[in-house]
Amino acid sequence: MSVRVRFAPSPTGNLHVGSLRDALFKFLHARHEGGVNLLRIEDTDRTRYSAESEAEFIETLKWVGITFDEGPHIGGPNAPYRQSERKAAGIYEGHIQTLLAAGHAYKAFETPEELTLMREYQQINRLPTGYFGGDWRDATAAQVAEAERAGKAFVIRQRIPRDTTIAIEDAIRGRIEWDSNTVDDPVLIKGDGMPTYHFAAMVDDHLMGITHIGRGEEWISSAPKHAVLFDQFGWQRPVFIHYPVILGTDRKKLSKRHGATRVLDYRAQGFLPAAILNFVALIGWSPGEDREVMKREDLIAAFDIDGLQPSSGIFDIEKLRWMNGVYIRETPLDDLVKILTEYVCDPVALQYLADPGEEKAAARVDVLPQLAMLRKGLAEQPEYAKAAIGLEQERVHTLTDFGEATAFFFVEEPEMDEKAVSKWFPQPQVPELFDHLIERFSSVQTSSSEWCEMLVRDYAEKKGFEKLGPVVHPIRVALTGKTVGPGLFELMSVLGPERMVGRLTRARAMVR
């Protein structure tokens, strides 16, 4: 039987990196096996559902390149793909009647207050908390009928078998068992008639032919209920895969304190989808060999459930930054320019950089003016901007870094680093050097890097400098205001004679 998996998020907030990783594992599994990946929206909790959230999920998934074969946005043979719509279509109604008739489910009429009281009693007496029977699991038909006649509100609970062992086979951890007396009777249908996750997800998984239920390990505790439900329906149990969780640097669940949890915030910070995918795939999964830089297609080719790990992993943004740098360097320049052009115009990214909310660590307010200059440069002098980007490509980690890295190309008068100026400008060779260059560049139209190199080397040699440093460094400071950056001759070539004359003249005035 071919593999059928599903990503079934509850759209109640932003799509965060943990969910992205879950979606990725399923996607890779399906694609590796030539199976089917489907998207289902679990919106049975109408009080928390948000349409914007659902839209964000779909947009994010599309951005990183996780594709689906069926889903609410593309349709498919198992439509509808939103549980609220499936409820409206009566899909769960018939199934709960089947369970009720077989005695695998029962109506329970406790009020929420009564349940709270029961929980408190259990806690005080150090008993396992939960609904293990209450007043209704063993109620007679007459009692139920009377309560119904009285119009009392009820939920429908699953009747978990007692005095037995429930075991599931987890694809990562192997066999896990429970004493069935420690598993309480979960609500299947809520008072408002909506199914809970426990019921709707399992019914849908069966109806949609899901072969592998992949989800976070926080679901392990409810797995016995789900397994029993499949048994009670007489359905074949799918394979359960409980992924380990992704933690923050404090070993607590990943939260905003660690930078960001929302995938789109990483986009705003200038991370490439390929890098995010690659990085996140390697938390909790390994190809089993010493290979780390893997593009989407490599991941698909290598993915195997056996490579999944049981232990949780910490999200190390430093390693993500390294990996993002690798992907930026590997991107062909034309593509990179296109990506950057979109990035510097992306209102969501700019908005985030201007106001990263609680994520103070990620605040990059200072970079906004620089990104604006890059945007302007890209629009008004595309070839010049492209050359500048090409020179900085191998020394940045994120798209955001291009703002700072290319800033000196676009401002008329680059900000001069004081330490650099005081170190290099007072040196005796400098005035004559600047005068020489100003004169030479004033008389030419273009300047290739070879020509610039020859010019500088000849001058250094003529003046008796054994090393290039004393000549190169003052020029670099004059042209860029900084001591670090791309190779001087490439940089000179891109700047061109006119800009160089302007900047050298200004620097010359500073020397006296």
Added chain:
RNA sequence: GGCCCGGUCGUCUAGUGGUUAGGAUGCCGCCCUUUCAAGGCGGAGGUCGCGGGUUCAAGUCCCGUCCGGGCUACCA
């Protein structure tokens, strides 16, 4: 409290009874070089959570223990 899951360099991980415990990142150093990167080379960093046991041999198997995490909702 109850039930369940997990535990190899700081971090991500390889490892399925016999390895000097490997790789990556981060850190440090050297080389390259006009600087910074990138790249190359090298280094520090692990008593495989701890304690017992099985075995000629244990990170690998068994037991116990500690620590971390999850669940314990008419949320998912």
